Amino acid sequence: SQTIHQWPATLVQPVGSPLSLECTVEGTSNPNLYWYRQAAGRGLQLLFYSVGIGQISSEVPQNLSASRPQDRQFILSSKKLLLSDSGFYLCAWKHRWQGGEKLFFGSGTQLSVL
């Protein structure tokens, strides 16, 4: 069965510090991978998605970047965090079949920028 791992679970970082969040998927190959941010009262915001190694699409211009160095690894980064980067970050992978598709989420990282 497929599983998705995301870490760390919580992170407190000072403004201006770098960020690296990692997500890995097991039990599937060549998955579509996603980074979402969930801020209070704002719902789920799609940040990046990737259809393959080295292929990144950005949905929202921001202080963040994403990379996919391996087939089942997706990394969210920032060189200098802003206060507005605080939020709950979720990695997800998409399961597709002829009849449709479903999105499965990791357990999330609560990021507090102080």
Place this chain on the structure above:
Amino acid sequence: QKEVEQDPGPLSVPEGAIVSLNCTYSNSAFQYFMWYRQYSRKGPELLMYTYSSGNKEDGRFTAQVDKSSKYISLFIRDSQPSDSATYLCAMRDTGGGADGLTFGKGTHLIIQP
């Protein structure tokens, strides 16, 4: 007008009650509809998945889609305190693109023991 509208709540009901959660949407191209349950500080968990209009039942949960009204619902029968969570509706069209789903903001549900 936002693509998906969902009342944030909180919605508080007594244990055993029937719960009705709803979303409205504006994009008539949406064909796939999902409901996710999210406990505090956890990732969303897929609860129900439906395609086009109609009803789908899974245990105590029933998902209903009315495409003519652009309205979807999730019913929870015999609600339990463990059902207390935020419920997110999500949907997408049949474009087959790699981008993700369009989500509602979620409704915070509280089941009182």
